[in-house]
Amino acid sequence: MKFLLLIGTTLLMTMPAFGQTTLKGRVTDAKGRALPGANVFIKGTYDGANTDSTGSFRFRTSRNDTATLVVSFIGYESFTKKLALSANQPDVAVRLQEAASELNTVVITAGAFEASDERKMTMLKPMDIVTTAGAQADITATMNLLPGAQRVGEQEGMFVRGGSNLESKVVIDGMIVQNPYFSSLPDVQSRGRFQPFMFKGTSFSTGGYSAQYGQALSSVLLLNTNDKNTNNGLSIGLNLISANVGIDHETKNSTISGSLYYGNLKPLFALIRQNIDWVRDPEFAGSSLTYRLRPTKNGLLKVYGMYSASRLAMNFRDPSVETGPAGPGKTAIDQTNRNAFLTSTYTDSWDEGRWLLNTGLSYSRNHDRMTFNGLDFGRFDSRTQGRLVLTRLLARNNSLLFGAEVHHVTLKNGVMGTTYQLSDTYAATFVESELYLSRKLAGRIGVRGEYSSLLKAFNLAPRLSFAYKTGTFSQISLAAGQFYQTPDYRYLYLNQGLAYERADHLILNYQLIRNQRTFRIETFYKNYAALVREFTGQPFDTNPYRFPWGRTDNTGNGYARGFDLFWRDQKTVKGLDYWVTYSYVDTRRLFSQYSMATTPAFVSNHNASLVTKRYFNKLRTNMGLTYTFTSGRPYYNPNRQNERPDNYFSDRTPAVHNLSYSASYITAVKGNFLVLYATVDNILNTRNVFTYRYTPDNKTRYAVGPQSYRSFFIGGVMMLSKKAKVDLNQL
Template structure:
């Protein structure tokens, strides 16, 4: 649920303050023999976790607790490694010149369809700090991704809606492992938020299509999250806001670290101050904990473990289009457990790389609609292993396999359904450089699922051509398969995979802390699941109730397309201290799927989406402020009074939202304190996400946010007198 961000925002602020603990700062610049900047070079202190990647001007900056003589190492594809003894306590900027390898080429990076953050080989576009300080996103990773080009903002549903795809077509992956339940439990007409906070991760890669053969089971996109290798925090932190209280403890040594968090929340104080559009019969209440452990098992090996548990309960009367009195009573208790462990290593002087993982998740909803059982549960056990061989001339090839055991159960009006699925996949992918400016990535993925007894082969190919020192053009094509929604498989296991083919053309230039990117795409959908209710008359077959269970006959005769383009501009240079970005996305799409009687634009589609995000840090008063303004064109909605020819032709009004956030850093008795505030929908716009009709079709009602204009305040204290804030990280 969206308001759960109130708790997590405080935790995030608490965590980033600890991670920004200022120690000795090493700065410098990495250039080639001609004095040209080398963006994306990896700079680090050997034998530690201290380091950074260079920005577009070749500059780097990072902190370290080392004071003695240590070894600075710099690596960059196509250049000889640089190694030099330095005194870590020095403060003078370093200038490092790299020499181009003999027989090596200046390389490009294949980027079609991807937005990277903190990736080792690419420019940083969105860091964890960007996510935390973006107004209107509530420090939620997926909410910020919805402000990037190619995405849709669907206010009454959780998840990522990418380039004409539904939220079921996007997967969240942590350290290569699929997250079965990345969002808090769905509620009718309420947008639930993601379960994970940004500072768990060192990198965020959001693919809007054409993604690697390493991943599957997503027709539209994957959000790849890589957990941090080390915590730099030490000490106890306390947090309190209008919705929750939390305590966190972190301890780190040279080789290991452990982080533990416990929290309790109750939204009653918030709801007393912020009017709700929902009739809550039991105010949401939640509690949980998490534990993270990292161990440097050897000189090159890293073991990471993460586990979390949460328990929440609530009750509400929601607007139900299938109910005669228009309302249905809902009660829900959710229990969620997720754990993942990974081990990475390398040998033969780094020419062989190993990535392996094991994960288990369990999620259950004890849900009743008017006392009828609609409970559900799902378990997923998965294992994964990837071996990468680095070859001469920057070429590489990787091999991998994964296996999943999935168990599902679902009650529908007191009738129980269950399903077991054993899913497995193998994949291979190579990256080859064919010249100074041309790179090709070719992959093949094979998948099998026991639930439908089907196997597929999905080819993927990407090309990139370097058009200048800071610019390139990329092209990507691929086939992507996904097992049908398990709700369909409860009644029909003879269905086949759904499929989407992607074609993407991209141009981008990154220079002087400015990024410009434009991308055009085409997606072709085939083998989509259709449902036939068997009722007479085309229009009468469609049931607009979003909570319905599919009872009708199903097959794979559906199809569709999505096409459009995205534009992204980010500027961190022109005005000192000001960071802003602008995105625009256009999508044209139609589908014949689910209950649709004719091909039509789906109800979750806005043809036009615009975002303007601005941030400014005022150093003299230790305060950061941000503004976010979004505009989305109207979405289709079902009007039962229209004829078959006008199916889903009605549109909602435009949706716009202006949000504000601010945080102030101070000290009380040498303990670091952060006070923060946020206001959502400053203009109090009465946004409408969709319309629904009563069963007789005579009365229409609007579905909007659970609160129109809302505000939120809170604070945290870090009980460590050594804690400091690195202004450059804000």
């Protein structure tokens, strides 16, 4: 009996061995080197083993017919393979690919400065913007301290690598912003409308940008709004020109933020002498509302709306005016602005994150009720746009993106009692693929097609970028492509037979990032074609508000070439963060009312800046010092042209120097976060000149300079919330 029991037990113990398959093989990296300790198993079972010192494995499984083999190892991408099982199972050879990381993966950087949570190449975050001296917490003003940007003091906007401010666009969550700046005034540099802490990420492209974006010959500034609130409660702010109040409220699946503000520049102008004859000091008010909702696990709906209103009056120096309400040589300007912007986006993903959806819808409306010496020069514009982008994530970080967008733009412009108006429906479709050919070599290839109902024309713009990793911390990048833009709408009021303007970009970049230090050098060449020319038969008109009335065509052309240098060091001196930039550009263009190819009046050949910031922990104070240098710009001297035609725009203004200081003190009042700040612009009180203009008789020249020479600003913000905080590491 005992013998039979022993036999039965033995049979029971050995029965599972029948029908089992032995799996064996070896796991190596991409170069064939053994990976000991890799985890090898059959999906959905406990059958498996770890590799030995030679990378080999061997185990048995009770699965029949087919099974899915899974191999994983820290630092490498997981491997899966479906096997057809048999009694004489062949050895399995597995080669694992190294997982992507900041040190081993190339990133395409040509023409772009990234700052976001997702990208390796971090340059400027919101805290950088608000703590940079000389930028006045203005996003676009801070971008002008990066290489490739041109500092032009008497006009708003971004001037990039020889391009005008009309050649740069601001994009929020993929949607073009029709009016990113407060309404322009003659010889006054307007601020941007948006606050830095609205955004989690910034990408400033100086050329060669993605096929996802268009209508910009030179540059795009991409801003991505925050996905969640950083605080929860009430905040109040007070400074020399405005007061504001904001509130954040958060629930389980949604957040809502709102703000109200009112401002009047009269107190500031009483303290700081102005170089502008203000008749009515600027007064403004506005509000904003942000709503975020997570309807599903991966879905996110964001809605942002803002409204602002302002009123001002000034006497603008205009020597062509003999008589008028403001007196000889002056034009009286009265302006009331109403601006509204509403945008909503929805993002989602499915199939374990392999498919990504990004959609958007926005509407903007801007109305300037404006008179020049009592005559109507009012402006109105609106833009409605929709956008849809689908991205398919593929193996090894590869991806395929395709999408489309539609815009409808309406514009009106009053000119001395006559109203001009037009509308345009602009549509675009694009496809783009990111290819990681290896950990050292990556590429982005795309194409964009655009159609304008106003121009009745279609264009096709190819774009490509490649990057190669030259070392653990360094890489080179190359970008090239074609970029189209609808001509300035002021030309289209009178001639709707014009064609797209075009720019061809070629950019080569080298970058080294190591131990919180960044070195970057980039060289570029930009070819302009089909630029709009205006033929007036009259001398060059320097009036910044002139309305083009001459015959126009697309025979203009030009080029821009040069290089940029960037060095940032956040490591050498504890607590000290500084960066140095230098840009050189050589450009000549035949366009607008220029009668021959020349360097445009808004271009300076040399731009340099030194930005320093240091946080003093014991004092809880951040201090910053910024020095900028801009070489002289060409200006129109009618007497020179009368001497010799080739002296056209041959004179140069003096170089512009500016030294600015900022400080912010961080503390708490009864547990509530408080920031006090102060800035001083142009500490040395340098009498900078941006350009010169002449009286009609060509005998008298006068300088156009800043709104004020040396100025200062003070204020504070208090967060009435125990949850409010700031990351001191960013200071």
